[in-house]
Amino acid sequence: MNKTKPLAIIAGAGPGLGQAVARKLAQENYRVIGLRRSLPSAERISGVEFAQLDLQDNLATEQTLNTYISRYGPPEILVHNPAKLMIKPFLETTAEDFVMAWKSMVLSAVNVCQVVLPHMLQSGQGNIIISGATASLRGGKNFAAFASAKFALRGLAQSLAREYQQQGIHVAHVILDGIINTEASRSLHKLASERMMSPDDIAKIYWQLIQQPRSTWSHEVDVRPQQETF
Template sequence: MTQSLPLAIIAGSGSGLGCTLLSHFEKNGYKVIGLNRSLPSTTDFDIRVVDLTDEKATKVVIDTLIKEHGAPKVVVHNTAQLEIKPLADTTCNDFEACWQSMALSAFILAKSLMKPMVDNGGGTFIVSGATASLRGSANFSAFSSAKFALRGLTQSLAREFQPQGVHVVHSILDGIIDTDNSRSLHSLDPNKMMKPEDIADVYFSLCQQAKSTWTHECDLRPFDGNF
């Protein structure tokens, strides 16, 4: 183990919010490592390719990271799989894939990292939620049910591990994140989208909170968002 900087692990470190989180935490004094199903097309970060729904593969990667750098002080679970279909067109595979991508991967990540974080004096574990964490809209049966499950899992983790020193946060991202992909799919004014840099700034501030005033759940949205 050679680490001198605190470690931040970003699970779901694609080219949008994920890589922005890596950049933000690196600029603020962290050793950053991403976990992703595939490598982004362009990146200068250390990203380990792993299927986070595979418990054995994830444990191998996590054990290696802890051996190399020590237990993380920050973990962000930022994986998602968006399915927008009428119920009649949603297959069992669609439904299960959403659950695996979000709820199962968070369960496996927490199971791999909570004990090492507790043993290392604690840290912060942030889970990225969405509008669908609170409201099941039409055509979102697979996605919303998975986000609801993810929120419940995060609450359970908070009640088990916050007394042991791990600050567990569920962050509801109630809006469209401004990325190249979202601009190609939506006709929204980019000025009314959520800026990845601003989300990253909030996530970093959550990691700095005093233990007497920990936030468990926060909701972030553009200034003119409907809620």
């Protein structure tokens, strides 16, 4: 085992929030493994190792994560970030669309947590942060598939927190109530930067959750831009 730094795993380490969290944890002296469906062509982040993985494949997820864990030791942090945004009228949303949304956001979380949790339990500590959205709390028009999956993900986070908190595992669900400022979102929404959430600022919130003392753990926090209505 080559454990020189504590291990952090980012499930869904794509451009924007995933990479911002990976970068922040690397700066805090963690060895970071970023999991994503396709490897980045140009991005390189010091202290972050990217791995290509379909998180919906439970066998591949188990094999990949256990390889890293055997090499670097039990993970102290797991951040679950995948999301499949699907905006369609309900009558145009197929059963396959619902399954796709659920697999992307819920099954992927189930797969990574089932691998990581036993190692965290053995070490008696761990932090699991799950990225939610406005749709975790409120189903909007044309968001039936997306919101139903985000509701399910929130329920999973609540169950994990209540089952494992007393065994030293801090499970936090973060409601991201707004649009994250990325190149893709800027071109799509045409919003000023102050109307969007900075990925680096969200990463700081995640780090604050990780640092919370055991006497004052938060399970759920919501964050939004100052100009966002709610």
